[in-house]
Amino acid sequence: MIAENLIDFIFFPRKSNSPKDELDHLISVDRNTKVGCRFFLKDKDFHNILFFHGNGEICQDYDDIAQYYHHFKLNIIIADYRGYGLSDGKPNKENLHLDSLKIFKYVNSYLQKEKYVNGISVMGRSLGSASACHIISKHEKDITCCIIESGFATELPLLSLRNINPEDINFNLEDGFENLKKLKKxxxxxxxxxxxxxxxxxxxxxxxxxxxxxxxxKDLFKVNGAGHNNVINVAREEYFIKIKDFIDFNNKSN
Known part of the structure; x- marks a missing residue:
């Protein structure tokens, strides 16, 4: 296992057991590959969030959560990765970055065409932080805010989970997603x-x-008593209030 391929081993794709329905859009990312997104659009006056989920999750996992975003007057679009949910292909670092840009362009264009014009923010949870950070590095002028939940600055904690010493495999931060480099800019x-x-x-x-x-x-919302996978369950309503208030404040400022 060499350093430049190591990051590809962090993906844990899971397919959907549900058929495609009217909420799903399959977005062409190359000639033979489509990536699924699930559009939870409630009201054209709501702000819009493009959300990249965590590893091992799929769009359909957010069917129940979407109603809470709607309660706080937020539309949300959940994006999968290659090999996840209804999507084709096999995920890796390179296509995660490339696909995230194509997904953003598709979603932004669709929202404009359908008159959902109250701004768009990008949000990434865990693995999804890599997609969100890549989008803001290329489309900063087009977004209102960036929101990172349970995200990583570098891949070092992920390597540690696998008991891998970066020095043993000549791993450099440039081999990873470079979230921190993008956030600095x-x-x-x-x-x-x-x-x-x-x-x-x-x-x-x-x-x-x-x-x-x-x-x-910039603001840091520390969720006391929570772990990696139960932030919403612990923070409950405060989670959505924090997101809504942050977006509203900055949407008015733009």
Missing amino acids: YKKPLLIIHADLDEIVPFSQADIMILEAGSDV
């Missing part, structure tokens, strides 16, 4: 949400991101 509003007891991506990663991000407006 990002100037628009940034909200970091992280559990203090995160057992997969330690809270110290959130501290690094919030300290080194180039954003003029």
Whole structure:
């Protein structure tokens, strides 16, 4: 296993047991591959969030959660990765980055065409932080905010989980997703949400991101008593209030 291929081993694709329905869009990312997104659009006056989920998750996992975003007057579009949900192909670092840009362009164009014009923010949870960070590195001018939940500044904690010493495999940060490098150049509003007891991506990663991000407006929401996979369950309504208030404040400022 060599360093440049190591990151590809962090993916854990899971297929959907449900057939495609009217909420699903299959977006062409290359000639033979389509990636699924699930559009939970409630009202054209709501702000829009493009959300990239965590590893091992799929779009359909958010069917129940979407109603809470709607309650707080937010539309949400959930994006899969290659090999996840209804999507074709096999995921790796390179196509995650390339696909995220194509997904953003498709979603943004669709929202404009259908008159959902109250702004768009990008949000990434865990693995999805890599997609969100890549989008803001290319389309900063087009978004209102970036929100990172349980995300990572570097891949070092993920390697540690697999008991891999980066020095043993000549792993450099340039071999990874480069989230921190992109956040340092990002100037628009940034909200970091992280559990203090995160057992997969330690809270110290959130501290690094919030300290080194180039954003003029940035906030860290620490969810006390939560782990990596139960942030919403612990924070409950406060989770959605924090997201809604942060977006509203910065949407009015633009």
